Amino acid sequence: MRYLPHTEEEIKTMMARIGVADFSELFPTVSGDCRYEGEMNLPKSHSEWELEAHMHGLGAMTEIGPEYAVLLGAGCYHHNIPSIIPALAGRSEFLTAYTPYQPEMAQGTLQGVFEYQTLTARLLGTDIANASMYDGASALAEALLMALRLRKKKRRVAVSAAVHPHYRAVVDAYFRPTEFEVVVLPYGEDGRTDLTAIDQGEYAAIALQSPNFFGVIEELERAATAIHAGDGLFVACFTEPLSFGLLKNPGSQGADIVCGEGQSLGISRSFGGPGLGMFGCRQEFVRSMPGRLVGETVDLDGKRGFVLTLSTREQHIRREKATSNICSNQGINTITAAMYMAALGGSGMRRLARLNYDKAEYMKNALIDAGARLLFAAPTFNEFVFEFPGDFNITYRNLLEKKIVAGLDLGRYYPELSGKFLLCVTETTSKEVIDRVAEEVRS
Amino acid sequence: MKDAPGTSGLILEEPLLWEKGKKGRCGMSIPESDVPPAALADELVGAEPDFPDLSEIDVVRHYTRLSTWNFGVDTGMYPLGSCTMKYNPKVNEKQAAAPAMATVHPLLPLEHCQGTLKLMYLLQKHLAAITGMDAVSLQPAAGAHGELAGMLIFSAYHTSRGRTKTKILIPDTAHGTNPASAALCGYKPVKVASGRRGILEAQEIRALMDEETAGIMITNPNTLGLFEENIREIADIIHENDGLVYCDGANMNAIMGVVDLKKCGVDVLHLNLHKTFSTPHGGGGPGAGPVCVVESLEKFLPVPRIDFDGSSYVLREEVEGSIGRIHGFFGNFGVLVRAYSYILSMGAANLKKASQYAVLNACYIKERLKGHLHLAYNRPCMHEAVFSDKHQQNQKVTTLDIAKRLMDCGYHPPTIYFPLVVPGAIMIEPTESECLEDLDRFVEVVKAIVAEAGNDPEKLRSSPTRFKIRRLDETRAARNPCLRG
Numbered sequence: 047m048r049y050l051p052h053t054e055e056e057i058k059t060m061m062a063r064i065g066v067a068d069f070s071e072l073f074p075t076v077s078g079d080c081r082y083e084g085e086m087n088l089p090k091s092h093s094e095w096e097l098e099a100h101m102h103g104l105g106a107m108t109e110i111g112p113e114y115a116v117l118l119g120a121g122c123y124h125h126n127i128p129s130i131i132p133a134l135a136g137r138s139e140f141l142t143a144y145t146p147y148q149p150e151m152a153q154g155t156l157q158g159v160f161e162y163q164t165l166t167a168r169l170l171g172t173d174i175a176n177a178s179m180y181d182g183a184s185a186l187a188e189a190l191l192m193a194l195r196l197r198k199k200k201r202r203v204a205v206s207a208a209v210h211p212h213y214r215a216v217v218d219a220y221f222r223p224t225e226f227e228v229v230v231l232p233y234g235e236d237g238r239t240d241l242t243a244i245d246q247g248e249y250a251a252i253a254l255q256s257p258n259f260f261g262v263i264e265e266l267e268r269a270a271t272a273i274h275a276g277d278g279l280f281v282a283c284f285t286e287p288l289s290f291g292l293l294k295n296p297g298s299q300g301a302d303i304v305c306g307e308g309q310s311l312g313i314s315r316s317f318g319g320p321g322l323g324m325f326g327c328r329q330e331f332v333r334s335m336p337g338r339l340v341g342e343t344v345d346l347d348g349k350r351g352f353v354l355t356l357s358t359r360e361q362h363i364r365r366e367k368a369t370s371n372i373c374s375n376q377g378i379n380t381i382t383a384a385m386y387m388a389a390l391g392g393s394g395m396r397r398l399a400r401l402n403y404d405k406a407e408y409m410k411n412a413l414i415d416a417g418a419r420l421l422f423a424a425p426t427f428n429e430f431v432f433e434f435p436g437d438f439n440i441t442y443r444n445l446l447e448k449k450i451v452a453g454l455d456l457g458r459y460y461p462e463l464s465g466k467f468l469l470c471v472t473e474t475t476s477k478e479v480i481d482r483v484a485e486e487v488r489s
Numbered sequence: 490m491k492d493a494p495g496t497s498g499l500i501l502e503e504p505l506l507w508e509k510g511k512k513g514r515c516g517m518s519i520p521e522s523d524v525p526p527a528a529l530a531d532e533l534v535g536a537e538p539d540f541p542d543l544s545e546i547d548v549v550r551h552y553t554r555l556s557t558w559n560f561g562v563d564t565g566m567y568p569l570g571s572c573t574m575k576y577n578p579k580v581n582e583k584q585a586a587a588p589a590m591a592t593v594h595p596l597l598p599l600e601h602c603q604g605t606l607k608l609m610y611l612l613q614k615h616l617a618a619i620t621g622m623d624a625v626s627l628q629p630a631a632g633a634h635g636e637l638a639g640m641l642i643f644s645a646y647h648t649s650r651g652r653t654k655t656k657i658l659i660p661d662t663a664h665g666t667n668p669a670s671a672a673l674c675g676y677k678p679v680k681v682a683s684g685r686r687g688i689l690e691a692q693e694i695r696a697l698m699d700e701e702t703a704g705i706m707i708t709n710p711n712t713l714g715l716f717e718e719n720i721r722e723i724a725d726i727i728h729e730n731d732g733l734v735y736c737d738g739a740n741m742n743a744i745m746g747v748v749d750l751k752k753c754g755v756d757v758l759h760l761n762l763h764k765t766f767s768t769p770h771g772g773g774g775p776g777a778g779p780v781c782v783v784e785s786l787e788k789f790l791p792v793p794r795i796d797f798d799g800s801s802y803v804l805r806e807e808v809e810g811s812i813g814r815i816h817g818f819f820g821n822f823g824v825l826v827r828a829y830s831y832i833l834s835m836g837a838a839n840l841k842k843a844s845q846y847a848v849l850n851a852c853y854i855k856e857r858l859k860g861h862l863h864l865a866y867n868r869p870c871m872h873e874a875v876f877s878d879k880h881q882q883n884q885k886v887t888t889l890d891i892a893k894r895l896m897d898c899g900y901h902p903p904t905i906y907f908p909l910v911v912p913g914a915i916m917i918e919p920t921e922s923e924c925l926e927d928l929d930r931f932v933e934v935v936k937a938i939v940a941e942a943g944n945d946p947e948k949l950r951s952s953p954t955r956f957k958i959r960r961l962d963e964t965r966a967a968r969n970p971c972l973r974g
Contacts, residue, residue: 051837082748091835102589118596186949370673388506
């Protein structure tokens with residue numbers, strides 16, 4: 047096997063040096079009742095070419111290939127990924143290194159993450175950002191736990207029903223063994239969160255997503271005022287960070303903690319993972335923040351360099367009193383997102399976000415013209431909800447035959463929205479595809 | 490000392506991203522719009538992101554130069570204890586990047602994503618076969634996330650039986666994440682001292698285990714590189730007292746095909762696919778930390794569960810008793826593709842060999858270095874051997890100095906100052922990827938450094954000298970944190 051360099055002769059030499067006769071003597075501390083019996087039941091060893099053929103077969107079972115127009119978003123977005131990203135992020139100096147515990151020989155990773163933290167903080171409008179969390183969903187759960195550490199006397203948090211349903215499910219799982227309560231805030235007729243009930247609760251934090259699960263842009267500034275009036279912390283969540291290329295970011299509108307999914311920034315959809323949990327907050331909260339941090343410092347000669355820092359918040363020092371159990375970050379995906387933001391630049395990000403917005407508006411108008419009903423009137427970014435005339439399942443199937451996946455039936459998450467479809471449009475969706483969908487709806 | 494391969498080169502300077510660029514450049518191709526501009530209310534519009542504008546070559550050179558300041562497994566030997574820095578096969582990267590895997594949306598109708606579901610279903614089966622456990626969830630995104638899933642399962646299990654448990658036993662050799670994960674589930678960690686032999690003794694567990702204790706979190710092999718040989722007896726004590734046994738499987742690379750964890754009495758186990766199953770560490774992530782359980786705990790696993798109904802692969806979203814969802818979608822699928830490819834490439838016999846060779850390599854290093862560095866426990870080791878700087882203390886040379894000097898000699902240092910039970914620990918895990926010549930070369934370098942500690946200690950204390958920067962002021966970084974530019 048090409049990954050195992052040992053020759054028979056070497057094995058003999060080494061065994062002689064150690065003083066064992068064969069492999070059975072190499073594990074003297076494993077007692078008989080713990081031993082693995084027989085051979086592991088696994089497929090036979092595949093050559094590189096057999097593996098290729100096998101994987102090709104699995105790939106072929108997924109019928110919806112790259113040639114399809116997939117008008118699905120819901121927390122996972124199809125954006126163009128420039129060729130430089132796989133070429134650079136695939137460099138094995140980045141890929142095959144571990145956590146930068148030895149900073150002198152990991153300055154590539156460390157400077158890369160410092161740049162990621164900087165671009166993230168600038169994009170989200172926060173004072174600082176960490177080196178990333180697992181994904182948007184766990185980032186939200188951690189943000190709410192952090193808020194409870196900052197508002198020690200309070201026991202409840204509230205999350206908008208227009209936050210991604212999977213994110214809410216993750217929050218529930220994280221909170222289940224705790225003494226804290228999670229309250230769900232309803233959404234209103236325009237698709238925005240209904241905040242009228244919040245002054246009745248003593249909330250440590252209130253979480254809104256913008257653009258929310260329906261694609262609707264929330265009124266974050268108004269929410270911030272209301273939440274702060276009750277001495278709560280405002281957690282702003284997101285699944286589509288590209289929107290901040292065009293829209294006001296959450297930090298500038300008063301959010302205290304901003305977190306969400308960064309998959310849009312140059313990371314492939316890959317069946318939902320690995321993504322990138324982006325996480326930023328106010329400077330004053332830095333010591334309560336979960337996750338790794340990279341900081342700038344100098345070396346013995348006064349030369350600029352970067353290290354992992356504020357590790358007193360972390361498990362290897364504080365153990366059970368740590369701010370979280372997270373002891374890694376999304377590593378290569380943070381570098382990937384930074385590369386993407388760097389390649390786009392500020393003006394490119396604005397242009398691309400605008401293009402996404404324009405295409406979505408074009409599709410909304412085209413569908414309205416075709417007789418469909420836009421469910422929520424509030425402004426949206428690149429997703430929106432429609433109700434179609436007649437049985438849309440037939441239209442959906444017809445479109446599928448034309449290699450178009452026409453969105454997501456919301457009934458699985460919101461029974462009251464059964465038969466209403468969440469659609470997503472990005473720069474990858476051509477006008478031609480949009481027109482074809484509209485035409486199918488009309489007929 | 491003679492120059493080792495890979496110890497000298499050209500060091501290129503490179504500024505921070507925002508110290509480069511010029512407004513109006515763009516490094517990415519943005520399609521021309523084929524739709525009319527739409528109306529947009531002014532009050533929604535924010536300032537343009539404050540990013541530098543760079544051309545494509547600017548970005549390419551920036552990251553290429555940064556990459557040259559890094560050291561990875563592909564650069565050289567990386568014997569970082571407890572991290573299993575084995576070779577990351579290139580063919581696995583190719584599979585994960587294939588469009589049929591990389592472009593699949595996680596919310597497609599199930600009949601249209603059978604390939605990705607089948608891969609996950611089979612990987613679950615394979616991991617069960619390798620560990621001896623009965624059921625597997627691939628959802629946890631990292632080792633610590635797997636621990637959290639495990640502790641949520643503990644909590645759900647005890648709650649389902651109407652019991653409230655407040656404590657959990659955690660050995661002093663555990664990873665720091667173990668107590669942190671347990672604390673998230675409301676368990677107060679009770680520290681268990683490892684015995685004179687570096688392993689847990691059954692009587693210690695018997696004395697600490699009671700009705701308020703949810704169970705134990707054991708790392709096996711432990712972080713001293715020793716197999717917890719009393720695990721079967723310890724598991725019996727825990728089970729007799731209504732508790733569960735969690736095993737941190739971070740060190741699974743030592744025992745594939747050798748140890749059956751279910752037979753050891755383990756109820757819940759997590760694996761690190763980025764360690765044992767060869768997926769790249771990526772400078773800190775992403776990894777994957779599948780959680781494996783015995784049959785009686787299967788219903789507590791995270792949802793959705795991936796199943797086969799006899800004709801197609803399906804998701805079970807609602808399972809009575811489940812801890813719920815812990816990831817936005819299915820976990821780190823791209824990492825799963827790599828681990829699956831590795832398991833298929835290896836097959837059962839080679840996976841067992843990998844464990845045998847990993848242990849053989851560690852035992853060899855232990856034998857060859859034990860006369861030179863202080864060996865913490867002179868007992869049969871598994872995949873790693875723990876030394877310390879005890880012999881160097883009178884030379885005023887520390888573990889850190891030895892580590893930094895190793896860097897100048899072309900090696901990534903071992904894990905240092907961990908586990909905490911060994912002061913000045915030097916934890917060496919060579920993995921099965923290194924051949925005898927490479928191990929011998931490493932041993933000779935360490936011996937030379939030990940000699941230098943006696944005759945030229947300043948050389949160690951002023952290391953490293955061959956990198957872009959010298960030792961960094963970590964105190965300053967923490968005192969006045971500068972976390973962004």
